[in-house]
Amino acid sequence: MKKKTYRMQRGIFSFSIIIISLIFWLFFNKYYPLFVERITIIQLPTVESNIFLALAGSVTCCLLICWGIRNKCWKGLSFAISYYSITKRVRRQIKDARFEDEREFDNRLVRLPKIKIVFDDNRIRTTGKVLIQNSINFDKKLEDMRIDAALKGFVSERQYLSQDRNWYVYEFYSIGAQKQLEIKSAKTLIEWSNKTSDDYALRLDERATVPFHHMGLVGQTGSGKSFFIQMLVEQVLSKNVNHELFIIDPKRTDVYQMAKCTIGSDRTADKTNSINLIKQFHDRMKKRQNELQEYFKSNRNKTYKDAGLPALFMLIDEFxxxxESWKTLAKKERDKVDSILSDVAFMGRQLGCILWVATQQMNAQTMPTAIREQLVLKIALGDSDEQTYRTLFSSGVDVPPVLFVAGQGIYSYPGLAGTDKPRLLTVPYCSFLN
Structure with a gap:
């Protein structure tokens, strides 16, 4: 026999009172007067039938008030219904999984952990969190539990303990939120970007906006990598601050042609003059370092952004x-270039010298470890091999079992998604770039 929760018991009791009261009201309102007329031997007492109707109405009002309070009805009926449906499914799944706390003196009833739903936006309700109260009995079960089956129309993305350790938090997003947005003009792209970003931040998709930082981008042919790079460049160039871009594309593909048109040939390079541009960027970084010395003396723990300076970007596509082409160079020259890039990766963030590296695959031979570890924003578009995922993110990375199409992938960034549990990313399709 399935056990009942205390809430179910209270509901059964309340609805029983309502049904019985309505039965008595119907009896005393319709049938009892007929008995009074026909039975003349004794004088039957008069019964006010509306008392039972009032009792049923009072219990119904109490149930509605409790339901409204429990499901935060003051935020709107639509919100309350969504809150109720998610909570109900989670409670039912937990109960069916025998995830329950039996009372010591009444093993017919069980008590489920308290559940709360928090939406990031109470109006659109596309992302949010399920909070399940922690306890000694439930701690291990909550740690291992996946709640996707209980979230109809939503997907649980990651889970963690709250800072006070009293709640397990399960972040979720709507399946509809992962539909790829089409942007048909540069103006629309900028308007879309400015909704969530400032002059020192970039919007990646509908859910993710990140500040300027070193980035590692991986994507096979057809993954949408070039479109994504061009979208980021368009955002950088649209800022009110005049950020500077240095772009290298050894294959002279779409990124190279776009760079020549937007930033000029003096800061665009192919395979033949890539090293010269890297050295030029490094010199610019050392000049920036000298510029900021006085500012840093009187402003500790500040960055170029606090000084109001523009960011300097070094974007290397097909890294x-x-x-691989540098293997023909002398080892001393190769080591010098790697040293320069490592210097940019280690020192550039505070100075505003940002390194973006894009490649089709990532391994120890493709990307030096010293550089890779400094790429704070990590993105993999399309499907990649297991070694690439492990090299870019972490050895224990948990890649969602999703069939990625062009423009879809995963990313990690501190505070948004860890390297062991990256988030899904759906980059807008900028059709105007075709």
Missing amino acids: GALR
Whole structure:
């Protein structure tokens, strides 16, 4: 026999009172007067039938008030219904999984952990969190539990303990939120970007906006990598601050042609003059370092952004192919270039010298470890091999079992998604770039 929860018991009791009261009301309102007329031997007492109707109405009002309070009805009926449906499914799944706390003196009833739903936006309700109260009995079960089956129309993305350790938090997003947005003009792209980003941040998709930081981008042919790079460049160039871009594309593909048109040939390079541009960027970084010395003396723990300076971006597309071409150089020259890039990766963030590296595959030969570890924003578009995922993110990375199409992938960034549990990313399709 399935056990009941205390809430179910209270519900059964309340609805029983309502049904019985309505039965008595119907009896005393319709049938009892007929008995009074026909039975003349004794004088039957008069019964006010509306008392039972009032009792049923009072219990119904109490149930509605409790339901409204429990499901935060003051935020709107639509919100309350969504809150109720998610909570109900989670409670039912937990109960069916025998995830329950039996009372010591009444083993017919069980008590489920308290559940709360928090939406990031109470109006659109596309992302949010399920909070399940922690306890000694449930701690291990909550740690291992996946709640996707209980979230109809939503997907649980990651889970963790709250800072006070009293709640397990399960982040979720709507399946509809992962539909790829089409942007048909540069103006629309900028308007879309500015909704969530400032002059020192970039919007990646409908859910993710990140500040400027070193980035490692991986994507096979057809993954949408070039479109994504061009979208980021368009955002950088649209900022009110005049950020500077240095772009290298050894294969002279779409990114190279776009860079020549937007930033000019003096800061665009192919395979032949890539090293010169890297050295030029490094010199610019050292000049920036000298510029900021006085500012840092009087402003500790500040960055170029606090000083109101523009960011300097070094974007290297097809880094694996470029580094392969350097094998013909003397080892001393190769080591010098790697040293420069490592210097940018280690020192550039505070100075505003940002390194973006894009490649089709990532391994120890493609990307030096010293550089890779400094790429804070990590993105993999499309499907990649297991070694690439492990090299870019972490050895224990948990890649969602999703069939990625062009423009879809995963990313990690501190505070948004860890390297062991990256988040799904759906980059807008910028059709105007065709």
